[in-house]
Amino acid sequence: MSALILVKNGTVVTSEGVFQKDVLIEDSHIRKVASSIEEKDAQVVDASGMYVFPGFIDAHTHYHLVSRGTVTADSFPQGSRLATYGGVTTVVDFADHQKGMNLSDSLQVRLDEMKDGMAIDYTLHQGVYGHGFTADIEKQLEELKKRGVKTLKIFTTYRETGYLLEEREKIKKLFRYSKKLGMLVTAHCEYNPTIEEISKNWKGDFLPHAHADLRPAEAEAKAIEFYGSCALEEDCPFYVVHCSSEAGLNAIRNLRRKGATVYAETTPTYLFLDRKALEGEDGSLYVMTPPLRTERDCVALRQAVLNGEIQVVATDHCSFTREQKLSSSDVRTIYPGIPGTEELFHLLFTMWSKNPVVGLEKIVTLLTKNPAQLFGIYPQKGSLEEGADADLVIYDPSVRWTLTDETVHTAALYTPYRGFEVQGRVKMTFLRGKLMMKEGKYFGEENKGLFLKQHD
Numbered sequence: 001m002s003a004l005i006l007v008k009n010g011t012v013v014t015s016e017g018v019f020q021k022d023v024l025i026e027d028s029h030i031r032k033v034a035s036s037i038e039e040k041d042a043q044v045v046d047a048s049g050m051y052v053f054p055g056f057i058d059a060h061t062h063y064h065l066v067s068r069g070t071v072t073a074d075s076f077p078q079g080s081r082l083a084t085y086g087g088v089t090t091v092v093d094f095a096d097h098q099k100g101m102n103l104s105d106s107l108q109v110r111l112d113e114m115k116d117g118m119a120i121d122y123t124l125h126q127g128v129y130g131h132g133f134t135a136d137i138e139k140q141l142e143e144l145k146k147r148g149v150k151t152l153k154i155f156t157t158y159r160e161t162g163y164l165l166e167e168r169e170k171i172k173k174l175f176r177y178s179k180k181l182g183m184l185v186t187a188h189c190e191y192n193p194t195i196e197e198i199s200k201n202w203k204g205d206f207l208p209h210a211h212a213d214l215r216p217a218e219a220e221a222k223a224i225e226f227y228g229s230c231a232l233e234e235d236c237p238f239y240v241v242h243c244s245s246e247a248g249l250n251a252i253r254n255l256r257r258k259g260a261t262v263y264a265e266t267t268p269t270y271l272f273l274d275r276k277a278l279e280g281e282d283g284s285l286y287v288m289t290p291p292l293r294t295e296r297d298c299v300a301l302r303q304a305v306l307n308g309e310i311q312v313v314a315t316d317h318c319s320f321t322r323e324q325k326l327s328s329s330d331v332r333t334i335y336p337g338i339p340g341t342e343e344l345f346h347l348l349f350t351m352w353s354k355n356p357v358v359g360l361e362k363i364v365t366l367l368t369k370n371p372a373q374l375f376g377i378y379p380q381k382g383s384l385e386e387g388a389d390a391d392l393v394i395y396d397p398s399v400r401w402t403l404t405d406e407t408v409h410t411a412a413l414y415t416p417y418r419g420f421e422v423q424g425r426v427k428m429t430f431l432r433g434k435l436m437m438k439e440g441k442y443f444g445e446e447n448k449g450l451f452l453k454q455h456d
């Protein structure tokens with residue numbers, strides 16, 4: 001006998017619109033979304049006064065990342081747990097391109113790491129780094145796609161780690177094969193020649209505030225321009241991860257005017273925090289790359305989110321504890337990265353509720369349909385279609401509360417959004433029909449998260 005759950009009287013919001021509908025879950029799947037469903041054998045969840053969303057996707061996370069001789073604060077179980085408090089049921093994390101290893105084996109390293117820890121579902125972006133860009137790259141990409149990963153991540157900076165992919169010929173080759181194989185190249189955009197030039201001539205100190213000047217918005221714009229034009233020449237789509245500035249946005253607009261297909265992602269950090277945060281005593285807490293920009297950049301990015309120029313909002317969740325972050329005040333050694341999966345939708349909903357110039361479905365699409373489609377997991381994820389995974393978020397829009405270090409569940413034990421007033425709160429989160437979080441209580445289980453193979 002199958003288990004039925006009936007979510008009644010809620011306001012359902014999907015990328016298709018906003019509806020007064022009931023949702024019937026059968027085991028791990030959506031069976032029906034319709035007006036006034038009656039089902040006597042179902043366990044009823046009353047969602048009166050609540051929004052009902054498809055489970056959110058955080059398309060940019062780094063849980064349990066071993067980096068710079070340490071490991072990030074949030075393990076896979078911890079990352080899964082905190083995600084459910086934000087209504088996130090799927091993450092797209094990253095597989096490093098391991099030195100001396102092909103892409104497929106590199107992917108396997110990450111899959112083996114994640115398998116026992118994840119309580120929510122996940123897929124991966126595979127890094128393609130300069131140090132491993134060998135002549136048989138096309139064959140490697142083919143193999144990777146067969147394994148279920150079709151999104152790639154390249155770096156336009158970080159020569160010292162071997163990540164940098166800088167030769168035009170190689171970049172073009174990657175776009176050419178990606179186009180042929182239907183893969184998507186995503187890029188961290190900071191133009192390395194600009195950054196190396198600035199750092200060579202730098203006369204200032206290396207306190208946290210310097211980070212913003214050592215890696216300026218112009219470098220982002222130049223990288224988007226250069227790598228984006230390579231993509232355009234190969235007629236291949238291009239995805240900019242964590243766009244942080246108005247200059248970057250303008251570079252994207254220029255490429256689009258020339259006919260390029262460019263997808264843009266931004267993160268709550270660049271929407272809601274600016275470089276003034278780097279000047280405080282605890283400035284180290286706000287160091288991530290690219291750096292925080294100006295208030296003007298935040299405003300431009302928020303507008304771009306609302307007017308549809310940005311396709312995905314994800315977090316780049318890469319958490320270090322307060323202690324790890326504050327162990328240095330020198331930007332050359334501060335661990336870069338901050339937490340954010342839990343805050344993600346709360347912040348976006350709050351932004352939208354203050355000025356609802358677009359339908360709520362537009363905001364929901366940034367965390368559901370768009371990333372699911374781009375990363376090949378739609379409509380299993382990111383939708384409430386019949387047969388889709390029963391990933392649901394029940395959101396109470398009436399609560400008003402304040403984010404503090406005590407309200408978040410990250411092992412970093414702080415939130416960069418401390419003191420932010422938030423509208424509404426995730427009340428319940430379901431993953432494949434299973435209740436994961438209800439009113440602050442967590443019910444997830446390690447190793448129950450599934451790896452999602454990406455399809456065309």
Ligand SMILES: [Zn+2]
Pocket residue numbers: 060062316
């Ligand atoms: Zn990242």
